[in-house]
Amino acid sequence: MDKLNILLSESGLANLTLPQLTMIIVGLVLIYLAINKRFEPLLLLPIGFGAILVNIPGAGMYAAPVMDAEGHVVSAGGLLYYIYHVGIESGVFPLLIFMGVGAMTDFGPMLANPKTLFLGAAAQFGIFGTIIGAVWMSSMGWMDFSLADAAAIGIIGGADGPTSIFVASRLAPDLLGAIAVSAYSYMALVPLIQPPIMRALTTKAEREITMTQLRVVSKREKIIFPIMVLIVVAFFLPSAAPLLGMFCFGNLMKECGVVDRLSDTAQNALMNTVTIFLGLAVGSKLSADAFLNLETLGILLLGLAAFCVGTATGLLMAKAMNAMSKTPINPLIGSAGVSAVPMAARVTNKVGLEANNQNFLLMHAMGPNVAGVVGSAVAAGVLLSFLGG
Amino acid sequence: MSELMLGGLNLMLLGMGTVFVFLTILVIGTTIMSRLIMRWHDAPEPEPKRGGRPKPKDDLSEVAAVAAAVKAVHGH
Numbered sequence: 001m002d003k004l005n006i007l008l009s010e011s012g013l014a015n016l017t018l019p020q021l022t023m024i025i026v027g028l029v030l031i032y033l034a035i036n037k038r039f040e041p042l043l044l045l046p047i048g049f050g051a052i053l054v055n056i057p058g059a060g061m062y063a064a065p066v067m068d069a070e071g072h073v074v075s076a077g078g079l080l081y082y083i084y085h086v087g088i089e090s091g092v093f094p095l096l097i098f099m100g101v102g103a104m105t106d107f108g109p110m111l112a113n114p115k116t117l118f119l120g121a122a123a124q125f126g127i128f129g130t131i132i133g134a135v136w137m138s139s140m141g142w143m144d145f146s147l148a149d150a151a152a153i154g155i156i157g158g159a160d161g162p163t164s165i166f167v168a169s170r171l172a173p174d175l176l177g178a179i180a181v182s183a184y185s186y187m188a189l190v191p192l193i194q195p196p197i198m199r200a201l202t203t204k205a206e207r208e209i210t211m212t213q214l215r216v217v218s219k220r221e222k223i224i225f226p227i228m229v230l231i232v233v234a235f236f237l238p239s240a241a242p243l244l245g246m247f248c249f250g251n252l253m254k255e256c257g258v259v260d261r262l263s264d265t266a267q268n269a270l271m272n273t274v275t276i277f278l279g280l281a282v283g284s285k286l287s288a289d290a291f292l293n294l295e296t297l298g299i300l301l302l303g304l305a306a307f308c309v310g311t312a313t314g315l316l317m318a319k320a321m322n323a324m325s326k327t328p329i330n331p332l333i334g335s336a337g338v339s340a341v342p343m344a345a346r347v348t349n350k351v352g353l354e355a356n357n358q359n360f361l362l363m364h365a366m367g368p369n370v371a372g373v374v375g376s377a378v379a380a381g382v383l384l385s386f387l388g389g
Numbered sequence: 390m391s392e393l394m395l396g397g398l399n400l401m402l403l404g405m406g407t408v409f410v411f412l413t414i415l416v417i418g419t420t421i422m423s424r425l426i427m428r429w430h431d432a433p434e435p436e437p438k439r440g441g442r443p444k445p446k447d448d449l450s451e452v453a454a455v456a457a458a459v460k461a462v463h464g465h
Contacts, residue, residue, distance in 0.1 A: 218426060220430065
């Protein structure tokens with residue numbers, strides 16, 4: 001009878017606390033959003049599942065290993081503990097993902113029209129505007145964000161999952177779960193968030209502007225470009241070198257055409273493997289005490305604001321460029337400057353087609369879109385060097 | 390204004406400044422690179438076409454279709 005009592009007292013039901021139950025429900029909601037609503041399923045599904053696993057009482061999925069005085073292992077620790085510390089605390093997983101993203105990126109549209117890099121820069125205003133919002137909330141006494149926390153929240157506005165996770169793991173590991181969930185949820189919501197802002201800030205005549213056909217970009221340019229970016233990063237902003245270095249490496253593997261096997265692995269097998277572990281590890285940060293508080297609500301609100309501000313500043317920059325440039329620039333491509341590749345470019349194309357059903361902006365929007373990835377990585381580098389990540 | 394707010398504003402000016410300067414350097418670099426490459430190699434070589442040559446099987450079916458059409462017209 002004693003044995004049965006022990007078994008019962010160790011059961012999940014006996015030990016489950018209300019916050020843990022809430023977090024398991026949060027995990028189930030994430031899984032629902034991934035499966036039924038197709039919200040970034042590749043990440044939200046593992047994140048949701050990781051959130052459930054880490055909140056099972058007594059399972060010890062996130063338990064640290066225990067050593068005795070002589071250094072022998074008493075208890076080995078949980079799976080999620082190792083995945084998190086090996087992959088995310090070290091920054092390895094986000095960087096490997098960035099390599100894969102690089103191997104999937106085509107810089108052709110951007111090389112054909114390098115001016116679109118400015119749109120990718122303007123949209124990064126969302127990041128810094130949100131930082132101001134976060135410190136303002138703190139100075140009003142509503143939240144308790146340090147400048148490093150604020151920077152990690154602001155990077156949600158870069159609309160780039162791996163960059164957000166990388167910066168958050170350096171600057172605000174406690175907020176990582178909420179930041180990653182917020183970043184990926186809003187990336188999935190780009191088709192809902194952006195169009196109203198795009199319509200509000202442009203006139204119908206502007207949305208109808210057709211752009212000149214992009215020139216053909218030679219293979220040589222595509223090969224030299226990542227090397228050139230790497231050199232510029234090395235000279236001017238070494239703190240962005242981890243992110244942009246891996247990005248350029250992946251891109252060079254794709255464009256050079258002599259290591260197709262490596263490029264294929266980086267884009268597919270490796271990327272998928274890392275995505276599974278990255279998702280689980282992010283989910284493991286969704287523990288009740290770290291997630292169920294007012295700060296998470298603040299992060300969700302600020303993340304949304306970051307997306308809106310980034311979209312708006314990208315559009316305004318494109319309008320300014322259209323006014324100054326000789327060749328016409330449709331302001332809609334500015335909204336693609338928030339990364340979220342390729343979703344933001346597709347949204348631009350869709351809103352453009354609504355105004356003029358012969359106007360295909362997709363390739364024109366891919367330029368600012370990939371420029372946004374470079375821009376948010378540069379912004380991440382600035383934050384890390386400024387705040388000493 | 391609190392110290393935190395000043396820090397935030399400072400970060401924003403520095404950050405946006407760096408992002409714009411960096412991407413401006415990149416725009417200039419890219420433009421120069423493209424010009425140089427186009428000067429050295431006058432015409433940009435076209436992207437390698439995939440499956441440019443029609444396969445022999447396609448050829449035969451096309452011949453067969455033409456033959457059938459010719460027969461249909463002249464047969465009567």
